[in-house]
Amino acid sequence: MLKSRRMKLPPVHETLADLVRINSVNSAYEGGPGEREIATWVRQFFEQRGIEVWEQEVFPNRPNVIARLPGRDSSRRVILEAHMDTVSVRGMSIPPFEPRVENGRLHGRGSCDTKAGLAAMMHAVASVHVEGIQPPCEVWLAAVVDEEFSYRGVLKLCEGLGGQAALVAEPTGLRAAIASKGVLRWRIVVRGKAAHSGKPHLGVNAINHMARIVLALEEDHQRLAARAHPLLGPATVNVGVIHGGVQVNFVPDMCTIEIDRRLLPGENVASVLTHYRRMLETLRAQHPTFDATMDPPMLTDAALETAADSAPARLASALLAGMGLDGTLCGVPFGSDASKLSRQGISTLVFGPGSIDQAHVAVEYVDLAEVERAFEFYRSFILRFT
Numbered sequence: 001m002l003k004s005r006r007m008k009l010p011p012v013h014e015t016l017a018d019l020v021r022i023n024s025v026n027s028a029y030e031g032g033p034g035e036r037e038i039a040t041w042v043r044q045f046f047e048q049r050g051i052e053v054w055e056q057e058v059f060p061n062r063p064n065v066i067a068r069l070p071g072r073d074s075s076r077r078v079i080l081e082a083h084m085d086t087v088s089v090r091g092m093s094i095p096p097f098e099p100r101v102e103n104g105r106l107h108g109r110g111s112c113d114t115k116a117g118l119a120a121m122m123h124a125v126a127s128v129h130v131e132g133i134q135p136p137c138e139v140w141l142a143a144v145v146d147e148e149f150s151y152r153g154v155l156k157l158c159e160g161l162g163g164q165a166a167l168v169a170e171p172t173g174l175r176a177a178i179a180s181k182g183v184l185r186w187r188i189v190v191r192g193k194a195a196h197s198g199k200p201h202l203g204v205n206a207i208n209h210m211a212r213i214v215l216a217l218e219e220d221h222q223r224l225a226a227r228a229h230p231l232l233g234p235a236t237v238n239v240g241v242i243h244g245g246v247q248v249n250f251v252p253d254m255c256t257i258e259i260d261r262r263l264l265p266g267e268n269v270a271s272v273l274t275h276y277r278r279m280l281e282t283l284r285a286q287h288p289t290f291d292a293t294m295d296p297p298m299l300t301d302a303a304l305e306t307a308a309d310s311a312p313a314r315l316a317s318a319l320l321a322g323m324g325l326d327g328t329l330c331g332v333p334f335g336s337d338a339s340k341l342s343r344q345g346i347s348t349l350v351f352g353p354g355s356i357d358q359a360h361v362a363v364e365y366v367d368l369a370e371v372e373r374a375f376e377f378y379r380s381f382i383l384r385f386t
């Protein structure tokens with residue numbers, strides 16, 4: 001078992017190892033220092049190569065870092081975007097910040113999600129600059145904060161941002177993804193009336209009424225299953241949490257559930273919520289003591305859908321096929337910064353090395369050969385996109 005710092009690695013792998021060595025756990029998570037240190041490292045990487053770079057403050061001491069290469073056409077822009085933060089190291093069974101290379105894989109927190117993609121993007125931009133090539137379009141590399149918690153980094157980046165194409169680094173196993181589901185999470189509260197369990201007719205059992213809602217949601221899930229998106233499958237609804245009751249000999253006066261609804265492209269949060277509000281109204285009409293309310297959403301995140309015949313999607317597909325990789329456009333089962341860039345009217349794809357199965361887990365790693373291929377892909381994309 002050799003520590004990577006003792007070995008001579010190719011430059012992109014060396015950069016990945018350096019990035020993994022920096023703890024950039026999102027500060028929303030236990031013990032997370034945030035992105036200050038890694039942001040400085042990324043900024044200096046570009047400064048040392050004479051590439052224009054600046055910081056964009058998102059939270060105090062948590063900036064996005066943006067590097068820019070001028071293009072032959074200054075009115076057109078390609079954005080390479082990767083997040084710098086990681087999830088926590090809780091539950092990891094390997095040293096999180098000691099990048100270790102074994103069997104062609106580099107291990108450590110963030111190695112797969114998404115420092116591998118970030119390192120590959122950084123070297124793609126740097127190599128074009130170092131060779132003195134001016135790409136057809138202006139190129140921005142945006143290394144952003146806070147993807148793993150509340151997407152504030154990309155939202156700041158998007159303020160007033162325009163562009164013709166964006167590539168977002170996430171582990172897609174070197175496939176180009178044009179679609180992902182959105183998410184909507186909210187809580188339903190049922191209020192009943194407390195009574196002694198020996199005289200339940202004096203109370204209103206909140207759990208019983210909630211059971212009607214849970215069953216109605218299960219039926220709704222089956223209804224959703226009937227309509228599948230070609231790349232993403234059907235929308236889903238899942239009750240993940242239920243709380244109710246205080247003691248076995250009380251009629252419970254309150255019950256709450258938390259619901260996770262995955263949205264397909266084209267579904268709109270307001271109309272989805274209206275659908276569930278109507279469902280509650282129907283139950284109320286059937287049961288006079290039924291009293292349920294919906295809390296405002298705890299989380300909403302839009303779905304992503306980039307046209308398969310858009311110029312960036314067609315180019316990505318052709319480049320991958322030319323590299324001997326799978327050029328079929330796909331969907332991914334996770335959300336990312338991409339949907340936010342897409343909402344800006346920028347045709348956005350998700351593409352990166354590594355598998356999502358190796359992200360956020362006890363043993364996180366990335367295959368170094370994939371990092372090389374991702375570097376080639378990003379580089380070809382910025383050289384070819386016009």
Ligand SMILES: [Zn+2]
Pocket residue numbers: 083113114147170171
């Ligand atoms: Zn990620």
